Amino acid sequence: MRNAFGYILGFLVFVAGIPALMWWVSGRPFPWVPAQPWLFFAFVSMIPGLALSIWSIVYMKRVGEGNPFDAYNHEVAPRTKHLMTAGPYRFTRNPMLVGVYIYDIGVLIWLQSWWPIAVFAVEVLLLTLQVRSEEKRLEADFGEEYMTYKKNVRRYF
Numbered sequence: 083m084r085n086a087f088g089y090i091l092g093f094l095v096f097v098a099g100i101p102a103l104m105w106w107v108s109g110r111p112f113p114w115v116p117a118q119p120w121l122f123f124a125f126v127s128m129i130p131g132l133a134l135s136i137w138s139i140v141y142m143k144r145v146g147e148g149n150p151f152d153a154y155n156h157e158v159a160p161r162t163k164h165l166m167t168a169g170p171y172r173f174t175r176n177p178m179l180v181g182v183y184i185y186d187i188g189v190l191i192w193l194q195s196w197w198p199i200a201v202f203a204v205e206v207l208l209l210t211l212q213v214r215s216e217e218k219r220l221e222a223d224f225g226e227e228y229m230t231y232k233k234n235v236r237r238y239f
Contacts, residue, residue: 089139096182097132100205101189104198116194124192131184134170138177141169165224167231175235179209183238213237 105112115121146162170177186202220228 092139096135097185100186100201104186104189104193104201107197107201108193108195109197110193110195114193116192120191120194124188126188127191128185128188131181131186131188133181134184135178135181138170138181141171142166142178145169165220165227165231167235172235174239175232175237176213179213180238182209 105114108114116124142162145168146164146166174180183206186205190198190202217232
């Protein structure tokens with residue numbers, strides 16, 4: 083059950099909640115349908131972003147035998163048992179977040195408003211603080227293996 087809670091919470095926060103907040107601060111009516119080219123570019127960003135996040139989650143569940151979601155040192159779901167260095171994790175140490183950021187850029191394109199950028203900036207700031215906390219835990223859990231990985235693979239891009 084704890085495992086499902088982490089996934090549901092992640093969906094509610096990152097796929098629904100933050101984009102809903104972006105829409106709300108944009109002042110756009112609901113549903114907002116921008117001109118065709120903008121809608122196309124929004125979906126071109128949103129779909130691969132979600133796909134990258136989902137691939138990362140599935141990979142971590144299967145290979146890492148756990149869930150990545152520690153919320154500021156509070157375990158929301160069982161932690162991974164193995165350090166992820168292959169699959170989507172060979173490109174970035176945080177492919178789920180990169181996917182979320184790409185998805186959110188699609189939301190920003192869809193909304194065509196400046197205010198949601200402030201929400202996105204706060205999200206990036208808070209998640210960067212979270213990532214730094216997770217990095218300390220990973221250093222403690224995986225030691226030199228993580229340090230080597232950290233030297234070879236960038237945090238985001």
